[in-house]
Amino acid sequence: MHVVVVGGGIIGAACAEELTRRGASVTLLERDELASGASGRNQGLWVPPEDPALHAIASRSLARYLEIADDAPLPFRIDPHPVGTVFVAVDEEDLAEATDTLATVSAGGFAVSELDDAALVEAEPEVARDLAAAWFIDAGHRLDPAALTVTLALLAASRGAVIRHHLSARALVTDGDHVTGVVTDEGEIKADEVVVAAGPWSPRLLEPLGIRLPVLGVRGWLVRVDPREPLLRHLVRTAEGNGTVASSLAGDIARSGFPTSDGYGSIVHPHPDGTALIGSSRAAWLTPEPEDPSVPRQLLTNAIRIVPRLADAVMLSSWWGLRPMTPDERPVIGRVRDGLVVATGHGSEGVINGAGTAELVASVVLGERPPFDASLFDPFRFA
Structure with a gap:
């Protein structure tokens, strides 16, 4: 054949x-x-x-x-064993979505444990302390x-x-x-x-x-930064913003059934080369324009909220790719x-x-x- x-x-x-x-x-x-x-x-x-x-x-x-x-x-390159993920809810508004996400992850057979203040400090000393909640997921492979x-x-x-x-x-x-x-x-x-x-x-x-x-082609942005020194041992991410695309979608796209609420999640990926990759965003192919710096800026702002010392990092590059998205x-x-x-x-x-x-x-x-x-x-x- x-x-x-x-x-x-x-x-x-x-x-x-x-x-x-x-x-x-x-x-x-x-x-x-x-x-x-x-x-x-x-x-x-x-x-x-x-x-x-x-x-x-x-x-x-x-x-x-x-x-x-x-x-x-x-x-x-692929991590032979999970590097682990620190999953955080920034505020009370994030808690419901985070709880739903973690329940799904746990049902998939991945160990999830809640981190109190002491455990969070031990797991990731550079993660912000004024978060609503944090958990550790025994999953996550870089490749x-x-x-x-x-x-x-x-x-x-x-x-x-x-x-x-x-x-x-x-x-x-x-x-x-x-x-x-x-x-x-x-x-x-x-x-x-x-x-x-x-x-x-x-x-x-x-x-x-x-x-x-x-x-639909959905533009996803990434930002690479040099934090000057290693800050993280695990992936660090939020739930907020997952599954959304920009609300300024044209009406015909909105009517097609695609989600249209605003939102940016945050995931900080400590790369083996010492840099860090920061995401995540979803914006319709039609908007914003590729040269619009607002999305990378928002990604950096979100990342600094959960890892404050990233404010001192040097931005190296930003780019985007088109992701094929369906309504569900x-x-x-x-x-x-x-x-x-x-x-x-x-x-x-x-x-x-x-x-x-x-x-x-x-x-x-x-x-x-x-x-x-x-x-x-x-x-x-x-x-």
């Missing part, structure tokens, strides 16, 4: 790796370079999803990453997302996959209701199955076939036509759910039993 995978981010690369592992012949098409989009421009973390529907797919992803780390053709993406593609190539860079998929080829290939800048590539894993650009390929998926913040994974499978809409959790997504995609393509409940990710659930 020959499968064409469209998209060279973490999802497409993972699908290529898993399909070749199961014996399929694969051609992977990437319009730019591998991991050139959000897959290479994210915080590089595996943390437990806040949605219980994603626990199975996420845990299978982490297991696969750890499995390939030792023998990867391109060494990539290099770009290197992981390339590693997955190289593993696929070692089994015969053809990796095509700078080759765009322009259209899908059909014979009646059956998809039979992909039109590229260099002509048609025939396929028994096509997997569209092109992130926020996936709908462009699907819409000419009458397939409309509510996947769950990915769309499954068959949408004969010969056509889609895997997109992972939002900010493509790395968290990448390899698990690939297992489900391979099962659908090869007609095998799914490894977990596939109905949760039904592409037609928004119809």
